[in-house]
Amino acid sequence: MISSNDFRTGVTIDLDGSVWRVVEFLHVKPGKGSAFVRTKLKNVQSGNVVERTFRAGETVPQAVLEKRTMQHTYREGDELVFMDMETYEEMRLTPEQVGDRVKYLKEEMEINIVTWGTRVLEVELPNSVVLKITDTDPGVKGDTATGGTKPAIVETGAQVMVPLFISIGEKIKIDTRTDSYLGREN
Incomplete structure (x- = not known):
């Protein structure tokens, strides 16, 4: 759990079964009434951006993301096969999971795969x-x-x-x- 007072740009939270990244935040203490935190959140999977207000001190579940460096080893049918550079385990992804940057993916290229639990959220190619x-x-x-x-x-x-x-x-x-x-x- 993370308090809304601890929101910073880049923090990921779990809202309604989806992962949201804090894009902007503003702590507001009005003259009358209680303080609140106004945020702009971006859905990591869909890219949708929403504005949401939280009470000061309100706790929300924090989404813990895991980033692993993997190497694209080969393509098998409709799947792309990646190898973890530390454990040598294989992971298979579809081109839809990789996204539109699959067009720059070549064999032996090292990439970062961001996962949340067992779900793949992002595939980060080099810039x-x-x-x-x-x-x-x-x-x-x-x-x-x-x-x-x-x-x-x-x-x-x-x-x-x-x-x-x-x-x-x-x-x-x-x-x-x-x-x-x-x-x-x-």
């Missing part, structure tokens, strides 16, 4: 990945870094907008949070 370009329109003489962008397909099948001078076979760095090109990689 940037280095991938090889497998298909894009050829570069033409005169294409510059400030000229524009074109679509390119990387080795995992994801499509990224890259500068006109990038060609097939080059390795590029991609920001997985914004799906944007960060630069060439040697």
